[in-house]
Amino acid sequence: MDKIVIVGGGECGARAAFALREMGFDGVITMIGAEPHFPYERPPLSKSGLAGPPRYVANPERYEEEKIDILVGVPAEAIDRQAKQVRLSDGRTLFYDKLLLATGARPRSLPGLSDRSSGRIRMLRSLGDAGAIRKALAPGKTLAVIGGGFIGLEIAATARNLGAEVILLERSPRVLSRGVPGEIAEVIAERHRQGGVKIMCGEQIASVVDGSDEAQILLANGATERADLVVVGIGAVPNVELAEAAGLLIDNGIAVDGTLRTSDPDIFAAGDCCSFPLSLYGNRRVRLEAWRNAQDQGTAAAANLLGRGEGFAGVPWFWSDQYELTLQIAGLFDDAATTVRRSLDERAFILFHLDGEGRLIAASGVGPGNAVARDIRLAEMLIAARRRLDPAALACSKTNLKKLLAA
Incomplete structure (x- = not known):
């Protein structure tokens, strides 16, 4: 084996590439990233990344030092499993002996809105998104956040620290309704209220209108909330289209076994895009959108790309900084x-x-x-x-x- 291709230019893919070198692999490693940036850490985007520069996984020079070929701004368009090739958007074709899919996830769209609306309605996933949102976070501006999960609350906290007024709308009876105990969620919600965030739970949104001077959120009860910018943060969807088109098994993400191998023995998947059996919980199949999981699975995938057959058994771990x-x-x-x-x-x-x-x-x-x-x-x-x-x-x-x- 002398060629490993990694589709995905994020934390997980970068961790896998460096781990391959650390484990002694001396063949060709090619990373393919759809964004025009070297891999950077996404968690800070909703925190310090909204107020400052990005945090890169590694300096660009290190990829050259480790002889990792990295292609940025060139999405992968198709996988030919029989020929063991990946076709890129610029027409190039890369051959592989083993392939790792670390394609991540994208923000879930609000029903009725496109993935990218105009300037006053945004979602947060990339450096470009963070830059656009940052411009609206200033004293005298009003930000409306749709979604009371980790991302929405972190954006709300950062916006208040930068002086913007914040309205947060959540359709569930409380914030952090998925994956966080109610007692802890209430501590977080109360801190936001003390910080001046207007939290509105149990609200159903009828529509969001992007006007020339403001965005209007029309609620099912007939009320209207107005803001200079609306950020939609209602969860994420795994990027499985490439895998699905190639005929790989999909189950709430790219389905992998305990070694992160897909239904094709020469293709592995790791990070936000995959679902896997968690041995600590009776092999319950889960998909984890977490920085630690992306790192750990990147390292585990590297080992198994090299044929070690090691089972992944990490304990899920999540964190959030707010105020x-x-x-x-x-x-x-x-x-x-x-x-x-x-x-x-x-x-x-x-x-x-x-x-x-x-x-x-x-x-x-x-x-x-x-x-x-x-x-x-x-x-x-x-x-x-x-x-x-x-x-x-x-x-x-x-x-x-x-x-x-x-x-």
Whole structure:
């Protein structure tokens, strides 16, 4: 094997390319990126990236040093599995021995709107999006955010820090309704209210009108909200079109096995675009849109492109920074039978989630700065070790989690 092609110019693809070199692969590595930029980190786009320069995964010189050929601004258009070729938008054809699809995901469109409306209605996925949104974040401007998930709330916090007025609309009864416990979501929502964000939950949107002077959001109840800019942040859709056209199995993303191999033995997929069986949770098939997962799966895919056949068994981990608060979640808590609260101080706490057999399956926490980081990291290790724990011990702030791990 001497040619590996990686389709996707983001965190996952870049991590895989560098990991291949670290693991001793000395053949040809070609990365294909649709955007006209070297790979950059997407999480900061809704935070510091709205207020400052991008954060690149690696300096451009490092790709040259590691002999990684990277093509930017050239989308892949088709995969010929029989000939083992990838056709690019400029007409070029690349041959591969092994292929990695790290095509990521794109923002979900609001029904009735195109993927890209005019200047006053935006979605956030790329550097170009961040730059356009940044121009509208200033004192005297009003931003309307549709969607009360991580992205929407992070944009709202950044906008308030830059002086803009913010309206946030969420159709569910509360913000962070997917993947975050209600107790923690309420802490985040209250901090936004204190920061001046107008949060409107349970609101159904009838239409969004892009006018010459303002955007108007027409609600199902007849009310109208006005803003200088509307940002739609209602989730993401995996980019599976290339894989689907090539006949690969699709199941809430490009379906892969425990080694990240697709239904074609010479093609792997990793990151936001793929769904995979999570062994820690009974091989439940999941798709994770998370920075850590993109990194970890990039490294795991590199190993398995080289034939190591290693199963991927990472603990899901998510985080979000909003104002001075940091929210962290390790594991999946939706099947928890018991939840106990552990107070760290007056502003920080962790919820431990156990299944019916007393096994720790998730931990979620919130607090200023790094207040919950250490305990969430230890909880992550306890989850990976499949530990059964005493709920009362977890709830007690004097219990040393490191000692529980060592026991």
